[in-house]
Amino acid sequence: xxxxVLLVVPHQDDELFVGGGFLRTLVNGAGYEAYVVYTxxxxxxxxxxxxxxxxxxxxxxGLYGIEESHVFFLGYGDGWRGGVHLYHQEGEEPLxxxxxxxxxxxxxxxEDYRYTRSGRHSMYRRADFxxxxxxxxxxxxxxxxxxxDFDKHADHRAASLLTEECLGExxxxxxxxxxxxxxxxxxxxxxKGKADFFELxxxxxxxxxxxxTPYTSEEELRFAMPEDCARPCLSRNFxxxxxxxxxxxxxxxxxxxxxxIDEVFFSRSTDSLLYGASMSASSGNPEYLRDFKLFDCExxxxxxxxxxxxxxxxxxGDVQRQLRIRFETPQTVGRIAAYAPGGGAGSLKxxxxxxxxxxxxxxxxxxxxxxxxxxxxPRAGVREMTFRIEAWEGAVWGISELEILPPEEQRLPEAxxxxxxxxxxxxxxxxxxxxxxxxxxxxxxxxxxSRWLPNAYTxxxxxxxxxxxxxxxxxxxxxxxxEKLRRR
Numbered sequence: 001x002x003x004x005v006l007l008v009v010p011h012q013d014d015e016l017f018v019g020g021g022f023l024r025t026l027v028n029g030a031g032y033e034a035y036v037v038y039t040x041x042x043x044x045x046x047x048x049x050x051x052x053x054x055x056x057x058x059x060x061x062g063l064y065g066i067e068e069s070h071v072f073f074l075g076y077g078d079g080w081r082g083g084v085h086l087y088h089q090e091g092e093e094p095l096x097x098x099x100x101x102x103x104x105x106x107x108x109x110x111e112d113y114r115y116t117r118s119g120r121h122s123m124y125r126r127a128d129f130x131x132x133x134x135x136x137x138x139x140x141x142x143x144x145x146x147x148x149d150f151d152k153h154a155d156h157r158a159a160s161l162l163t164e165e166c167l168g169e170x171x172x173x174x175x176x177x178x179x180x181x182x183x184x185x186x187x188x189x190x191x192k193g194k195a196d197f198f199e200l201x202x203x204x205x206x207x208x209x210x211x212x213t214p215y216t217s218e219e220e221l222r223f224a225m226p227e228d229c230a231r232p233c234l235s236r237n238f239x240x241x242x243x244x245x246x247x248x249x250x251x252x253x254x255x256x257x258x259x260x261i262d263e264v265f266f267s268r269s270t271d272s273l274l275y276g277a278s279m280s281a282s283s284g285n286p287e288y289l290r291d292f293k294l295f296d297c298e299x300x301x302x303x304x305x306x307x308x309x310x311x312x313x314x315x316x317g318d319v320q321r322q323l324r325i326r327f328e329t330p331q332t333v334g335r336i337a338a339y340a341p342g343g344g345a346g347s348l349k350x351x352x353x354x355x356x357x358x359x360x361x362x363x364x365x366x367x368x369x370x371x372x373x374x375x376x377x378p379r380a381g382v383r384e385m386t387f388r389i390e391a392w393e394g395a396v397w398g399i400s401e402l403e404i405l406p407p408e409e410q411r412l413p414e415a416x417x418x419x420x421x422x423x424x425x426x427x428x429x430x431x432x433x434x435x436x437x438x439x440x441x442x443x444x445x446x447x448x449x450s451r452w453l454p455n456a457y458t459x460x461x462x463x464x465x466x467x468x469x470x471x472x473x474x475x476x477x478x479x480x481x482x483e484k485l486r487r488r
Contacts, residue, residue, distance in 0.1 A: 002033040005026050005032040005142055005143070005144040005145075006034075006036070006144075006146070007034070007147075008145065008159060009148050009159065010039045010156050011052075011078065011155065012038060013052075013249050014156075016059070020225075021238075021263060022146070022419070024228075024229060027065060028226075030415040034064065035072070035142065036060055036066065037071075037136045038071075039074045040077060040078040041053060042078050043097065046099035047468075051247075052248055053073060054107065056071070058245055059246070063241065063242050068110065071110070072136055073113060074113050075104030075113065075115075076104060076124060077097025078097070078155060079097065079098035080096070080098065081095070082096065085299070085300050086124060086126055086129055087158035088300070089125055089126040091125075095124045113135075114128075130165065133166055141177065141179075144182070147160065147183050147184075148160055148183070148184065149185045149186075154301045157300040160183070161300070164292045164294075171270060180267070180270070182267055182268075183266050184265045188207050190257070191254065191257070194257065197255065197259050198232065198443075201428070203261075205262050207264060221265045221412075222262045222264055223265065224262055227425075232436045239258075250450065250454070250458065253451075256443060262421040269337065269403055270410070271410050272290065272404055273406070274404045277328075278325075279323060279324065280323075281323045282318050282321060283321075284398070289311075289312050289399060289400075294369070294401050295341045296400075309397075310398075311398025312398050313396075322388040322389070325384065326384050326385075327382065327384075330380070330381040331383075333378065333385070333407075334379070335373060335403075335406070336374045336405065337401075338371075338372045338374075339371060339400045340369070340397070341369040342369070342397045348389060348393075349362070349363075349364050349392075350362070350387060351388050351390050352386070352387050353385065355382060355383055456472045
Protein backbone atom coordinates (compact mmCIF):
# COMPACT_ATOMS: atom_id res chain seq x y z
CA UNK A 1 0.00 0.00 0.00
CA UNK A 2 1.10 3.58 -0.66
CA UNK A 3 2.17 5.51 2.38
CA UNK A 4 0.25 8.64 3.27
CA VAL A 5 1.52 12.16 3.92
CA LEU A 6 -0.66 14.83 5.54
CA LEU A 7 0.31 18.50 5.32
CA VAL A 8 -1.15 20.72 8.07
CA VAL A 9 -1.10 24.48 7.35
CA PRO A 10 -3.23 27.49 8.33
CA HIS A 11 -3.62 29.53 5.11
CA GLN A 12 -4.06 29.04 1.39
CA ASP A 13 -0.50 29.48 0.01
CA ASP A 14 1.17 28.05 3.13
CA GLU A 15 1.12 24.66 1.38
CA LEU A 16 3.95 26.06 -0.77
CA PHE A 17 5.92 27.52 2.14
CA VAL A 18 5.70 24.41 4.38
CA GLY A 19 5.27 21.64 1.78
CA GLY A 20 6.94 23.28 -1.20
CA GLY A 21 9.25 21.10 -3.24
CA PHE A 22 9.35 18.32 -0.65
CA LEU A 23 5.62 17.68 -1.08
CA ARG A 24 6.19 17.40 -4.84
CA THR A 25 9.00 14.92 -4.21
CA LEU A 26 6.80 12.83 -1.93
CA VAL A 27 3.95 12.70 -4.44
CA ASN A 28 6.03 12.12 -7.57
CA GLY A 29 9.14 10.27 -6.46
CA ALA A 30 8.74 8.78 -2.99
CA GLY A 31 5.43 6.96 -3.40
CA TYR A 32 3.25 8.89 -0.97
CA GLU A 33 -0.48 9.53 -1.27
CA ALA A 34 -0.94 13.18 -0.28
CA TYR A 35 -3.55 14.92 1.88
CA VAL A 36 -3.68 18.59 2.86
CA VAL A 37 -5.68 20.33 5.60
CA TYR A 38 -6.08 24.10 5.93
CA THR A 39 -7.16 25.27 9.38
CA UNK A 40 -8.45 28.68 8.22
CA UNK A 41 -10.18 30.05 5.12
CA UNK A 42 -7.70 32.90 4.72
CA UNK A 43 -10.63 35.32 5.00
CA UNK A 44 -9.02 38.24 6.81
CA UNK A 45 -10.28 40.13 3.76
CA UNK A 46 -13.72 38.47 3.57
CA UNK A 47 -14.25 39.03 -0.15
CA UNK A 48 -11.09 37.02 -0.94
CA UNK A 49 -12.06 33.82 0.87
CA UNK A 50 -13.69 32.04 -2.07
CA UNK A 51 -10.90 33.10 -4.41
CA UNK A 52 -8.19 31.85 -2.05
CA UNK A 53 -9.91 28.49 -1.57
CA UNK A 54 -10.20 28.01 -5.33
CA UNK A 55 -6.58 29.08 -5.83
CA UNK A 56 -5.38 26.43 -3.40
CA UNK A 57 -7.49 23.73 -5.02
CA UNK A 58 -6.05 24.64 -8.41
CA UNK A 59 -2.48 24.45 -7.10
CA UNK A 60 -2.95 21.12 -5.30
CA UNK A 61 -5.09 19.31 -7.87
CA GLY A 62 -3.93 20.95 -11.09
CA LEU A 63 -0.20 21.22 -10.39
CA TYR A 64 0.64 18.74 -7.63
CA GLY A 65 -1.88 16.16 -8.87
CA ILE A 66 -3.51 15.60 -5.47
CA GLU A 67 -7.09 14.31 -5.43
CA GLU A 68 -9.60 17.02 -4.57
CA SER A 69 -11.23 14.76 -1.97
CA HIS A 70 -7.87 14.76 -0.15
CA VAL A 71 -7.97 18.52 0.41
CA PHE A 72 -9.76 19.57 3.62
CA PHE A 73 -10.90 23.06 4.58
CA LEU A 74 -11.58 23.19 8.32
CA GLY A 75 -13.20 26.56 7.59
CA TYR A 76 -12.14 28.63 10.62
CA GLY A 77 -11.49 32.36 10.60
CA ASP A 78 -8.33 34.19 9.63
CA GLY A 79 -8.26 36.76 12.45
CA TRP A 80 -10.74 37.36 15.29
CA ARG A 81 -12.72 40.26 16.68
CA GLY A 82 -12.39 41.14 20.33
CA GLY A 83 -8.66 40.44 20.67
CA VAL A 84 -8.96 36.76 21.68
CA HIS A 85 -7.65 34.10 19.31
CA LEU A 86 -9.62 30.90 18.81
CA TYR A 87 -6.75 28.91 20.36
CA HIS A 88 -7.55 30.57 23.71
CA GLN A 89 -11.37 30.56 23.42
CA GLU A 90 -13.30 29.24 26.42
CA GLY A 91 -16.96 28.46 27.09
CA GLU A 92 -19.89 27.96 24.74
CA GLU A 93 -20.05 31.39 23.13
CA PRO A 94 -18.39 31.19 19.70
CA LEU A 95 -15.93 33.83 18.59
CA UNK A 96 -16.65 36.16 15.69
CA UNK A 97 -14.08 36.15 12.92
CA UNK A 98 -12.81 39.24 11.10
CA UNK A 99 -15.14 38.16 8.30
CA UNK A 100 -18.10 38.47 10.70
CA UNK A 101 -18.81 34.72 10.87
CA UNK A 102 -19.37 32.38 13.80
CA UNK A 103 -19.27 28.98 12.09
CA UNK A 104 -17.20 27.10 9.53
CA UNK A 105 -17.85 27.25 5.80
CA UNK A 106 -16.25 26.30 2.49
CA UNK A 107 -17.09 26.41 -1.20
CA UNK A 108 -20.39 25.42 -2.78
CA UNK A 109 -18.91 22.24 -4.27
CA UNK A 110 -16.18 21.77 -1.69
CA GLU A 111 -17.67 22.40 1.72
CA ASP A 112 -15.85 22.67 5.02
CA TYR A 113 -14.70 19.43 6.61
CA ARG A 114 -17.34 19.18 9.35
CA TYR A 115 -20.20 19.82 6.95
CA THR A 116 -18.85 17.19 4.56
CA ARG A 117 -18.62 14.63 7.37
CA SER A 118 -21.71 15.48 9.44
CA GLY A 119 -23.99 17.72 7.39
CA ARG A 120 -23.53 20.61 9.80
CA HIS A 121 -21.01 23.37 10.35
CA SER A 122 -18.77 23.70 13.42
CA MET A 123 -19.06 26.71 15.68
CA TYR A 124 -16.03 28.94 16.18
CA ARG A 125 -15.02 27.40 19.48
CA ARG A 126 -11.70 25.91 20.49
CA ALA A 127 -13.27 22.56 21.29
CA ASP A 128 -14.79 22.35 17.79
CA PHE A 129 -11.51 23.41 16.20
CA UNK A 130 -9.64 20.70 18.08
CA UNK A 131 -12.29 18.06 17.35
CA UNK A 132 -12.20 18.77 13.61
CA UNK A 133 -8.41 18.76 13.42
CA UNK A 134 -8.11 15.59 15.47
CA UNK A 135 -10.77 13.95 13.32
CA UNK A 136 -8.72 14.68 10.18
CA UNK A 137 -5.56 13.29 11.81
CA UNK A 138 -7.44 10.15 12.86
CA UNK A 139 -9.19 9.68 9.53
CA UNK A 140 -6.09 10.07 7.37
CA UNK A 141 -3.75 8.31 9.82
CA UNK A 142 -0.76 9.51 7.84
CA UNK A 143 2.61 7.78 7.97
CA UNK A 144 4.28 11.17 7.55
CA UNK A 145 3.04 14.51 8.88
CA UNK A 146 4.37 17.83 7.59
CA UNK A 147 3.24 20.50 10.06
CA UNK A 148 3.74 24.26 10.19
CA ASP A 149 5.94 25.27 13.11
CA PHE A 150 5.68 28.08 15.66
CA ASP A 151 6.01 31.09 13.32
CA LYS A 152 5.50 34.77 14.14
CA HIS A 153 1.84 34.61 13.09
CA ALA A 154 -1.04 33.79 15.41
CA ASP A 155 -2.73 31.31 13.05
CA HIS A 156 0.56 29.50 12.41
CA ARG A 157 1.21 29.26 16.14
CA ALA A 158 -2.29 27.99 16.81
CA ALA A 159 -2.07 25.33 14.08
CA SER A 160 1.34 24.22 15.34
CA LEU A 161 0.37 23.93 19.01
CA LEU A 162 -3.06 22.40 18.45
CA THR A 163 -1.70 19.76 16.06
CA GLU A 164 0.81 18.77 18.73
CA GLU A 165 -1.94 18.64 21.34
CA CYS A 166 -4.07 16.38 19.16
CA LEU A 167 -1.12 14.10 18.37
CA GLY A 168 -0.26 13.75 22.05
CA GLU A 169 -3.78 12.47 22.71
CA UNK A 170 -3.68 10.12 19.71
CA UNK A 171 -0.37 8.62 20.83
CA UNK A 172 -1.78 7.92 24.29
CA UNK A 173 -4.97 6.42 22.84
CA UNK A 174 -3.39 4.26 20.15
CA UNK A 175 -0.05 2.55 20.82
CA UNK A 176 0.17 1.36 17.21
CA UNK A 177 0.20 4.86 15.70
CA UNK A 178 3.65 6.39 15.62
CA UNK A 179 4.05 8.50 12.45
CA UNK A 180 7.08 10.47 11.38
CA UNK A 181 6.41 14.13 12.30
CA UNK A 182 8.39 16.83 10.49
CA UNK A 183 7.86 20.50 11.30
CA UNK A 184 8.90 23.49 9.19
CA UNK A 185 8.83 27.24 9.66
CA UNK A 186 6.91 29.03 6.93
CA UNK A 187 8.51 32.37 7.82
CA UNK A 188 12.12 31.87 8.88
CA UNK A 189 14.11 30.88 5.80
CA UNK A 190 11.07 31.06 3.51
CA UNK A 191 8.63 34.01 3.61
CA LYS A 192 11.23 35.91 5.62
CA GLY A 193 14.20 34.24 3.95
CA LYS A 194 17.28 35.77 2.40
CA ALA A 195 16.83 37.03 -1.14
CA ASP A 196 19.72 34.93 -2.42
CA PHE A 197 18.17 32.53 -4.94
CA PHE A 198 20.07 34.13 -7.83
CA GLU A 199 23.42 34.36 -6.08
CA LEU A 200 26.34 32.13 -7.06
CA UNK A 201 27.47 29.85 -5.65
CA UNK A 202 23.97 28.94 -4.53
CA UNK A 203 23.66 28.69 -0.75
CA UNK A 204 21.79 26.46 1.64
CA UNK A 205 18.78 27.92 3.44
CA UNK A 206 19.78 30.14 6.35
CA UNK A 207 17.59 30.08 9.48
CA UNK A 208 17.98 33.19 11.59
CA UNK A 209 15.82 32.55 14.64
CA UNK A 210 16.72 29.19 16.20
CA UNK A 211 17.76 30.81 19.49
CA UNK A 212 14.14 31.16 20.60
CA THR A 213 13.07 27.69 19.45
CA PRO A 214 13.42 24.16 20.89
CA TYR A 215 15.84 23.30 18.05
CA THR A 216 19.53 23.56 17.30
CA SER A 217 21.26 23.69 13.91
CA GLU A 218 22.53 20.12 14.46
CA GLU A 219 18.93 18.89 14.37
CA GLU A 220 18.15 20.36 10.94
CA LEU A 221 16.90 17.91 8.33
CA ARG A 222 17.69 19.40 4.93
CA PHE A 223 15.87 17.92 1.96
CA ALA A 224 17.01 18.70 -1.57
CA MET A 225 14.64 20.82 -3.62
CA PRO A 226 13.53 18.81 -6.67
CA GLU A 227 15.25 19.91 -9.86
CA ASP A 228 12.17 21.49 -11.43
CA CYS A 229 11.61 23.58 -8.28
CA ALA A 230 15.21 24.82 -8.13
CA ARG A 231 15.60 25.94 -11.73
CA PRO A 232 16.91 29.51 -11.96
CA CYS A 233 14.71 30.08 -15.01
CA LEU A 234 11.51 31.14 -13.24
CA SER A 235 9.22 30.51 -16.22
CA ARG A 236 10.23 26.83 -16.01
CA ASN A 237 10.32 26.65 -12.21
CA PHE A 238 7.44 24.55 -10.86
CA UNK A 239 7.34 26.27 -7.48
CA UNK A 240 7.32 29.75 -9.02
CA UNK A 241 4.41 28.78 -11.27
CA UNK A 242 2.56 27.49 -8.22
CA UNK A 243 3.24 30.71 -6.32
CA UNK A 244 1.90 32.74 -9.26
CA UNK A 245 -1.41 30.86 -8.97
CA UNK A 246 -2.05 32.56 -5.63
CA UNK A 247 -2.81 35.89 -7.29
CA UNK A 248 -4.48 37.35 -4.19
CA UNK A 249 -1.22 37.18 -2.22
CA UNK A 250 1.28 38.46 -4.80
CA UNK A 251 3.83 36.11 -3.19
CA UNK A 252 5.73 35.84 -6.48
CA UNK A 253 7.36 39.17 -5.55
CA UNK A 254 9.29 37.32 -2.83
CA UNK A 255 10.29 34.40 -5.06
CA UNK A 256 14.02 34.93 -4.47
CA UNK A 257 13.36 34.62 -0.71
CA UNK A 258 10.85 31.75 -0.80
CA UNK A 259 12.57 29.45 -3.31
CA UNK A 260 15.78 27.76 -2.16
CA ILE A 261 17.86 24.76 -3.20
CA ASP A 262 16.98 22.93 0.01
CA GLU A 263 14.18 22.88 2.59
CA VAL A 264 14.74 22.64 6.35
CA PHE A 265 12.56 20.51 8.62
CA PHE A 266 12.84 19.39 12.24
CA SER A 267 11.84 15.91 13.34
CA ARG A 268 9.80 15.29 16.48
CA SER A 269 10.26 11.96 18.28
CA THR A 270 7.05 9.96 18.46
CA ASP A 271 8.46 6.72 19.91
CA SER A 272 8.53 7.73 23.58
CA LEU A 273 7.55 4.80 25.78
CA LEU A 274 5.88 7.23 28.18
CA TYR A 275 2.74 7.41 26.01
CA GLY A 276 1.82 3.85 26.92
CA ALA A 277 2.90 3.93 30.57
CA SER A 278 1.06 4.70 33.78
CA MET A 279 2.43 7.62 35.80
CA SER A 280 2.11 9.12 39.24
CA ALA A 281 3.94 12.10 40.73
CA SER A 282 4.69 13.13 44.29
CA SER A 283 3.09 16.49 43.33
CA GLY A 284 2.38 18.54 40.23
CA ASN A 285 0.72 17.48 36.97
CA PRO A 286 2.78 14.78 35.21
CA GLU A 287 0.51 14.66 32.14
CA TYR A 288 2.35 17.66 30.70
CA LEU A 289 5.30 15.32 30.21
CA ARG A 290 3.60 13.38 27.41
CA ASP A 291 1.28 15.87 25.73
CA PHE A 292 3.71 16.22 22.76
CA LYS A 293 3.84 20.00 23.33
CA LEU A 294 7.32 21.28 24.06
CA PHE A 295 5.83 24.52 25.38
CA ASP A 296 2.62 26.53 25.44
CA CYS A 297 2.02 30.27 25.41
CA GLU A 298 -0.24 32.81 27.05
CA UNK A 299 -1.30 34.63 23.89
CA UNK A 300 -0.48 33.52 20.34
CA UNK A 301 -1.29 37.01 19.04
CA UNK A 302 1.51 38.77 20.93
CA UNK A 303 4.89 39.42 19.36
CA UNK A 304 6.45 37.91 22.50
CA UNK A 305 3.73 35.38 23.44
CA UNK A 306 5.06 34.48 26.89
CA UNK A 307 5.04 31.02 28.46
CA UNK A 308 2.05 29.64 30.30
CA UNK A 309 1.93 26.66 32.64
CA UNK A 310 3.04 23.77 30.45
CA UNK A 311 5.29 21.50 32.49
CA UNK A 312 5.56 19.17 35.42
CA UNK A 313 6.74 21.21 38.40
CA UNK A 314 6.70 19.69 41.89
CA UNK A 315 5.24 21.83 44.63
CA UNK A 316 7.46 23.98 46.84
CA GLY A 317 7.29 21.74 49.92
CA ASP A 318 7.65 18.45 48.03
CA VAL A 319 10.81 16.78 49.33
CA GLN A 320 10.48 13.72 47.09
CA ARG A 321 10.09 15.57 43.78
CA GLN A 322 9.72 12.37 41.85
CA LEU A 323 7.77 10.68 39.09
CA ARG A 324 6.97 6.96 39.11
CA ILE A 325 6.54 5.23 35.76
CA ARG A 326 5.20 1.73 35.18
CA PHE A 327 5.02 -0.19 31.88
CA GLU A 328 2.50 -2.94 31.18
CA THR A 329 5.17 -5.07 29.50
CA PRO A 330 8.96 -5.08 29.97
CA GLN A 331 10.76 -2.42 27.92
CA THR A 332 14.32 -1.73 26.82
CA VAL A 333 15.42 1.83 27.55
CA GLY A 334 18.62 3.43 26.28
CA ARG A 335 17.92 7.16 25.99
CA ILE A 336 16.04 9.85 27.90
CA ALA A 337 15.27 13.32 26.54
CA ALA A 338 13.89 16.23 28.54
CA TYR A 339 12.78 19.76 27.66
CA ALA A 340 12.61 22.56 30.21
CA PRO A 341 11.57 26.03 29.02
CA GLY A 342 12.73 28.97 31.08
CA GLY A 343 15.20 31.79 31.17
CA GLY A 344 18.24 29.60 30.65
CA ALA A 345 19.86 30.78 33.89
CA GLY A 346 18.73 27.96 36.16
CA SER A 347 19.56 24.26 36.19
CA LEU A 348 18.02 20.92 37.03
CA LYS A 349 19.76 17.73 38.04
CA UNK A 350 17.86 14.48 37.89
CA UNK A 351 18.45 10.81 38.68
CA UNK A 352 16.62 7.93 37.01
CA UNK A 353 16.21 4.59 38.82
CA UNK A 354 15.26 1.35 37.06
CA UNK A 355 13.39 -1.40 38.95
CA UNK A 356 15.73 -2.98 41.50
CA UNK A 357 18.88 -1.74 39.71
CA UNK A 358 20.88 0.17 42.30
CA UNK A 359 22.90 2.22 39.78
CA UNK A 360 20.87 5.26 38.65
CA UNK A 361 21.34 7.26 35.48
CA UNK A 362 22.04 10.91 36.18
CA UNK A 363 21.38 13.80 33.82
CA UNK A 364 21.59 17.58 33.87
CA UNK A 365 18.75 19.52 32.26
CA UNK A 366 19.30 23.01 30.87
CA UNK A 367 16.17 25.21 31.19
CA UNK A 368 16.63 26.79 27.74
CA UNK A 369 13.83 24.91 25.96
CA UNK A 370 16.27 22.77 23.96
CA UNK A 371 16.44 18.99 23.94
CA UNK A 372 18.54 17.49 26.73
CA UNK A 373 19.46 13.98 25.61
CA UNK A 374 21.01 11.41 27.92
CA UNK A 375 22.33 8.21 26.31
CA UNK A 376 23.37 5.26 28.48
CA UNK A 377 23.97 1.52 28.37
CA PRO A 378 20.58 -0.05 27.50
CA ARG A 379 18.52 -1.35 30.40
CA ALA A 380 16.45 -4.36 29.32
CA GLY A 381 13.33 -5.78 30.95
CA VAL A 382 12.36 -2.49 32.60
CA ARG A 383 8.93 -2.56 34.24
CA GLU A 384 9.25 0.40 36.60
CA MET A 385 11.22 3.65 36.61
CA THR A 386 11.56 6.54 39.01
CA PHE A 387 12.55 9.98 37.76
CA ARG A 388 13.73 12.11 40.65
CA ILE A 389 14.79 15.76 40.68
CA GLU A 390 17.83 16.03 42.94
CA ALA A 391 18.64 19.73 42.48
CA TRP A 392 16.59 22.67 41.24
CA GLU A 393 18.11 26.12 40.90
CA GLY A 394 16.93 29.38 39.31
CA ALA A 395 13.77 30.24 37.39
CA VAL A 396 12.53 27.09 35.70
CA TRP A 397 9.00 26.58 34.38
CA GLY A 398 9.19 22.84 34.99
CA ILE A 399 9.85 19.97 32.60
CA SER A 400 7.54 20.39 29.64
CA GLU A 401 8.24 17.07 27.92
CA LEU A 402 9.96 13.85 28.96
CA GLU A 403 10.80 11.17 26.41
CA ILE A 404 11.71 7.67 27.56
CA LEU A 405 13.24 6.18 24.43
CA PRO A 406 14.50 2.86 23.05
CA PRO A 407 18.27 2.55 22.47
CA GLU A 408 17.98 3.05 18.70
CA GLU A 409 16.98 6.44 17.34
CA GLN A 410 14.03 6.73 14.94
CA ARG A 411 15.41 6.65 11.41
CA LEU A 412 14.08 8.21 8.26
CA PRO A 413 12.54 5.77 5.78
CA GLU A 414 15.01 4.86 3.06
CA ALA A 415 12.96 6.69 0.43
CA UNK A 416 13.34 9.92 2.43
CA UNK A 417 17.02 9.35 3.22
CA UNK A 418 17.64 9.48 -0.51
CA UNK A 419 16.06 12.95 -0.68
CA UNK A 420 18.45 14.57 1.82
CA UNK A 421 20.46 17.51 0.54
CA UNK A 422 24.10 16.81 -0.32
CA UNK A 423 25.04 19.99 -2.17
CA UNK A 424 23.96 21.96 -5.21
CA UNK A 425 23.95 20.02 -8.49
CA UNK A 426 23.70 23.05 -10.78
CA UNK A 427 26.52 23.21 -13.32
CA UNK A 428 27.65 26.82 -13.35
CA UNK A 429 28.53 27.93 -16.86
CA UNK A 430 28.81 31.35 -18.46
CA UNK A 431 25.34 30.85 -19.90
CA UNK A 432 23.92 29.97 -16.46
CA UNK A 433 25.54 33.05 -14.89
CA UNK A 434 24.09 35.29 -17.60
CA UNK A 435 20.67 33.68 -17.28
CA UNK A 436 20.59 34.16 -13.51
CA UNK A 437 21.59 37.81 -13.74
CA UNK A 438 18.86 38.35 -16.32
CA UNK A 439 16.25 36.52 -14.21
CA UNK A 440 17.17 38.58 -11.15
CA UNK A 441 16.91 41.83 -13.08
CA UNK A 442 13.58 40.88 -14.68
CA UNK A 443 12.08 39.86 -11.31
CA UNK A 444 13.26 43.14 -9.78
CA UNK A 445 11.73 45.13 -12.63
CA UNK A 446 8.41 43.29 -12.45
CA UNK A 447 8.34 43.82 -8.69
CA UNK A 448 8.80 47.56 -9.09
CA UNK A 449 6.09 47.76 -11.75
CA SER A 450 3.69 45.75 -9.60
CA ARG A 451 4.22 48.03 -6.62
CA TRP A 452 3.14 50.99 -8.75
CA LEU A 453 0.51 49.09 -10.74
CA PRO A 454 -0.88 46.47 -8.33
CA ASN A 455 -3.42 43.86 -9.32
CA ALA A 456 -7.15 44.15 -8.69
CA TYR A 457 -6.99 42.28 -5.36
CA THR A 458 -4.52 44.77 -3.88
CA UNK A 459 -6.63 47.69 -5.11
CA UNK A 460 -9.77 46.21 -3.54
CA UNK A 461 -7.96 46.06 -0.20
CA UNK A 462 -6.94 49.68 -0.60
CA UNK A 463 -10.32 50.94 -1.81
CA UNK A 464 -13.15 49.09 0.02
CA UNK A 465 -15.80 50.50 -2.37
CA UNK A 466 -14.34 48.22 -5.08
CA UNK A 467 -15.09 45.01 -3.18
CA UNK A 468 -18.48 44.50 -4.82
CA UNK A 469 -17.28 45.46 -8.30
CA UNK A 470 -16.14 42.81 -10.74
CA UNK A 471 -13.78 45.13 -12.62
CA UNK A 472 -11.56 47.89 -11.27
CA UNK A 473 -11.97 51.20 -13.16
CA UNK A 474 -8.74 52.61 -14.63
CA UNK A 475 -9.07 55.81 -12.59
CA UNK A 476 -8.38 53.88 -9.39
CA UNK A 477 -4.97 52.87 -10.68
CA UNK A 478 -4.31 56.55 -11.32
CA UNK A 479 -5.50 57.41 -7.81
CA UNK A 480 -3.20 54.73 -6.35
CA UNK A 481 -0.16 56.10 -8.23
CA UNK A 482 -1.00 59.66 -7.17
CA GLU A 483 -1.18 58.60 -3.51
CA LYS A 484 2.19 56.88 -3.72
CA LEU A 485 3.74 59.95 -5.28
CA ARG A 486 2.35 62.16 -2.50
CA ARG A 487 3.83 59.86 0.17
CA ARG A 488 7.31 59.96 -1.36
